[in-house]
Amino acid sequence: MKTIILGFDSFDPAVFEDMAGQNQITNLSKFVDAKGYSRLEVCSPPQTEVSWTSIATGADPGGHGIFDFVHRDPSTYAPYVSILPMKKSALGEQFVPPYIAKTLFEEAAGMGYPATALWWPAMFPARPELPVNTLPGLGTPDIRGQLGVGTLFTTEDEKKNKTSVMHLESAGKGRYSALLNGPMTQSKSGPQPVTLPVALDVIDPNTARVTIGDNQLELRVGAWSEIVEVKFKAGMFFNVHAITRLILTSLNGVVRLYSLPLQIHPLHALSHYSSSKSFAKNLWDKVGHYLTLGWPQDTTGLEDGCISDEQFLNLCDTIFSRRKQIFFYLLDNFKEGVLGSIFDDLDRVQHMFYHDRLDVAQAWYKKLDAFVGEVGQRVNGWSGKYNYLIMSDHGFTTYQYKIQLNRWLAENGYLALNDGITSGDLSNIDWRQTRAYAVGLNGLYLNIAGREGQGVVGAEEIELLLAEIQGKLMKWKGPDGKSVIWRGRLKHEIYNGAYTRLGPDLVVGYASGYRASSETGLGKIPQALIETNNNHWGADHCVDKDIVPGVIFANRDLQNFGGISFRDIPFLAIGKHLDQSHIKPPSQISGHGQKDLEERLKGLGYL
Amino acid sequence: MSFLNKFISRGQKENKQPIYIVSGLPRSGTSMMMKMLSSGGLPVVMDSIRQADEDNPNGYFEIELSKKLKDGEVKWVYEASGKAVKVISYLLEYLPKDMNYYVVFMEREIKEILASQHKMLERRNEKSLISDEEMTAQYNDHLRSVKYWLPRQPNIRVLYVSYNSMMNQPEELCVSIVNFLELPLDVKAMREVPNPSLYRNRS
Numbered sequence: 029m030k031t032i033i034l035g036f037d038s039f040d041p042a043v044f045e046d047m048a049g050q051n052q053i054t055n056l057s058k059f060v061d062a063k064g065y066s067r068l069e070v071c072s073p074p075q076t077e078v079s080w081t082s083i084a085t086g087a088d089p090g091g092h093g094i095f096d097f098v099h100r101d102p103s104t105y106a107p108y109v110s111i112l113p114m115k116k117s118a119l120g121e122q123f124v125p126p127y128i129a130k131t132l133f134e135e136a137a138g139m140g141y142p143a144t145a146l147w148w149p150a151m152f153p154a155r156p157e158l159p160v161n162t163l164p165g166l167g168t169p170d171i172r173g174q175l176g177v178g179t180l181f182t183t184e185d186e187k188k189n190k191t192s193v194m195h196l197e198s199a200g201k202g203r204y205s206a207l208l209n210g211p212m213t214q215s216k217s218g219p220q221p222v223t224l225p226v227a228l229d230v231i232d233p234n235t236a237r238v239t240i241g242d243n244q245l246e247l248r249v250g251a252w253s254e255i256v257e258v259k260f261k262a263g264m265f266f267n268v269h270a271i272t273r274l275i276l277t278s279l280n281g282v283v284r285l286y287s288l289p290l291q292i293h294p295l296h297a298l299s300h301y302s303s304s305k306s307f308a309k310n311l312w313d314k315v316g317h318y319l320t321l322g323w324p325q326d327t328t329g330l331e332d333g334c335i336s337d338e339q340f341l342n343l344c345d346t347i348f349s350r351r352k353q354i355f356f357y358l359l360d361n362f363k364e365g366v367l368g369s370i371f372d373d374l375d376r377v378q379h380m381f382y383h384d385r386l387d388v389a390q391a392w393y394k395k396l397d398a399f400v401g402e403v404g405q406r407v408n409g410w411s412g413k414y415n416y417l418i419m420s421d422h423g424f425t426t427y428q429y430k431i432q433l434n435r436w437l438a439e440n441g442y443l444a445l446n447d448g449i450t451s452g453d454l455s456n457i458d459w460r461q462t463r464a465y466a467v468g469l470n471g472l473y474l475n476i477a478g479r480e481g482q483g484v485v486g487a488e489e490i491e492l493l494l495a496e497i498q499g500k501l502m503k504w505k506g507p508d509g510k511s512v513i514w515r516g517r518l519k520h521e522i523y524n525g526a527y528t529r530l531g532p533d534l535v536v537g538y539a540s541g542y543r544a545s546s547e548t549g550l551g552k553i554p555q556a557l558i559e560t561n562n563n564h565w566g567a568d569h570c571v572d573k574d575i576v577p578g579v580i581f582a583n584r585d586l587q588n589f590g591g592i593s594f595r596d597i598p599f600l601a602i603g604k605h606l607d608q609s610h611i612k613p614p615s616q617i618s619g620h621g622q623k624d625l626e627e628r629l630k631g632l633g634y635l
Numbered sequence: 636m637s638f639l640n641k642f643i644s645r646g647q648k649e650n651k652q653p654i655y656i657v658s659g660l661p662r663s664g665t666s667m668m669m670k671m672l673s674s675g676g677l678p679v680v681m682d683s684i685r686q687a688d689e690d691n692p693n694g695y696f697e698i699e700l701s702k703k704l705k706d707g708e709v710k711w712v713y714e715a716s717g718k719a720v721k722v723i724s725y726l727l728e729y730l731p732k733d734m735n736y737y738v739v740f741m742e743r744e745i746k747e748i749l750a751s752q753h754k755m756l757e758r759r760n761e762k763s764l765i766s767d768e769e770m771t772a773q774y775n776d777h778l779r780s781v782k783y784w785l786p787r788q789p790n791i792r793v794l795y796v797s798y799n800s801m802m803n804q805p806e807e808l809c810v811s812i813v814n815f816l817e818l819p820l821d822v823k824a825m826r827e828v829p830n831p832s833l834y835r836n837r838s
Contacts, residue, residue, distance in 0.1 A: 628752070629723065631756055632662075
């Protein structure tokens with residue numbers, strides 16, 4: 029077996045087909061000409077971590093247990109990030125793998141082949157017990173165990189929405205100093221960040237010398253530094269190592285220096301960052317240093333105005349470039365097995381530019397196409413059979429309106445807030461008067477007696493109540509007069525597997541242009557029902573799966589498949605189905621006609 | 636573990652010659668394809684229980700045991716390695732899973748299939764108890780499910796061949812079939828088999 033998988037996060041079929049029709053995409057178009065292209069049915073909901081996990085396992089969320097970016101603890105209703113679960117142990121709180129369902133990589137390794145998964149979501153922490161080489165993708169935290177925000181050092185009195193702001197104190201003419209907050213430690217006065225001194229000396233109007241820990245860097249305005257390794261002394265014999273990159277964004281009157289979120293140092297990780305350790309070290313030493321955060325393309329820094337569009341795009345470019353180098357290093361040494369790699373810059377670029385600068389997104393389609401050309405030059409020389417798959421986890425669409433689903437539930441009598449409260453979060457809900465609530469970007473749960481901590485909905489009411497909510501949601505119109513919801517899907521209709529019972533009772537599939545607000549994701553209940561989205565983040569994919577299909581390209585004929593879905597990927601990659609639920613024998617599908625068919629065949633003498 | 640698996644898993648199936656299956660709905664040209672493969676030099680598995688008749692003047696190229704696949708009668712399949720066998724589409728799912736198959740799947744306009752089947756039923760003194768409309772729906776339903784199932788079988792490769800096209804452009808299709816089977820068959824001999832005079836039930 030020899031299989032390479034390129035995962036292009038958010039590669040949209042409509043954009044591709046349009047550009048291919050105008051001859052702007054040449055390498056991927058060759059797959060189309062050879063019948064090796066198809067739109068890909070993606071899982072519900074089409075969220076990155078859910079979809080790539082479904083692709084890797086061939087199972088829907090009922091089979092692997094990741095249903096949404098945010099899950100809830102039914103006993104307390106507390107929301108938590110599904111891809112970063114923690115477990116308390118004697119050693120304190122530790123990250124645990126978000127799922128244990130078998131992936132195609134694990135299956136290939138079990139068959140005796142080398143298997144490598146690069147930047148695949150939900151693969152942090154690594155599972156060293158498995159013989160699969162991994163560098164994890166989405167879900168890899170920063171050194172504080174969070175999904176990561178950067179730090180802005182500024183001489184101004186500024187406030188940012190999410191970014192941490194540290195004031196640059198004047199330390200003489202053209203000299204400034206500040207502190208960089210690192211990991212949190214316990215002190216007598218409670219949790220405190222360990223800090224590193226930061227010094228900035230202006231050299232000329234475009235250049236400054238920045239000293240951070242043991243590092244001294246000369247930075248030019250607007251140019252990203254290389255990866256910087258820093259060390260925080262978190263105890264007498266205990267250091268926390270981190271990596272980051274810095275950018276000087278202003279020296280003209282106002283001095284601004286921005287640091288990416290502090291990321292796990294792959295050679296000094298406190299959790300299992302990669303599998304194996306030597307795999308990460310080899311790439312770090314042989315290819316070059318690489319960022320480790322699950323979402324290293326700093327959309328938050330861009331949204332908060334800490335970096336410009338151009339600086340954000342430059343960052344994406346450098347991340348893509350290093351990842352390509354790593355991939356090619358492995359590809360050049362690839363003899364057999366499975367080598368899978370996700371490239372997710374396009375997703376981040378589309379979130380920020382798809383809606384108002386489509387040309388920027390299209391430039392990334394061309395970059396990925398050129399990359400496919402480079403890969404093609406290498407693999408075309410291979411002798412013998414091999415599988416070459418390129419796919420995306422979903423497409424993309426606009427995000428014009430933010431939906432507050434809990435407000436809709438309240439206005440329709442399904443959710444009640446405590447007396448005197450008009451807005452808030454899950455802690456403000458009167459659970460005895462609440463029959464349904466929303467947590468996650470596509471999840472709606474009933475408040476079921478015996479399942480939820482203060483459940484009130486009896487087993488006999490579930491079916492009717494869900495049908496009622498589903499029906500009302502489908503009639504909901506937005507400010508543009510169009511339907512807000514494309515489709516509501518009941519979990520027992522769309523999921524198979526042991527984890528189905530843990531999923532949302534109704535998966536809410538928004539129509540194009542609509543998406544749950546981030547407040548809804550966390551279970552909040554703001555005042556407004558629908559808000560216009562004026563954010564830089566103006567496009568998304570957390571809608572109904574039918575609106576954002578993915579793509580698949582393969583060096584084989586895909587036309588005979590009669591519709592390819594995520595469930596088929598393990599078979600296409602390693603020749604094995606990991607989940608057989610979608611391939612019942614024909615006799616079990618045909619239904620009532622089976623008897624007539626048999627009669628006819630007997631009559632003709634063929635049975 | 637890896638080391639052992641390498642030899643246990645990887646060796647499986649690789650040394651067995653595949654079985655070449657001709658399949659499709661009855662009256663879709665399966666007998667013709669069997670004759671083509673036979674003429675091209677591929678040994679075929681057949682018995683002489685059902686003799687050539689007016690419906691199949693060139694013979695049926697069948698093995699009676701194939702009708703018992705559903706009952707678990709599969710021993711004979713293992714002896715068909717490297718040979719061609721006719722198995723109608725309805726019975727494909729009952730083939731043993733531990734053999735590899737190259738399936739040439741014949742397709743023909745359903746109207747033509749039904750017309751041909753009606754004549755065959757008449758000659759066999761059988762009556763059709765179901766309308767053509769309903770039978771068409773059921774055949775389409777059956778073909779849809781078979782075509783979904785077939786490409787998802789790890790041990791099956793499939794090539795769809797149109798009977799109607801075979802009558803019009805046999806040369807090109809014969810080359811495709813030989814390429815698909817990866818066998819050194821005599822294309823010229825194969826190409827001589829399709830006989831437009833036997834293409835009697837046209838839509």
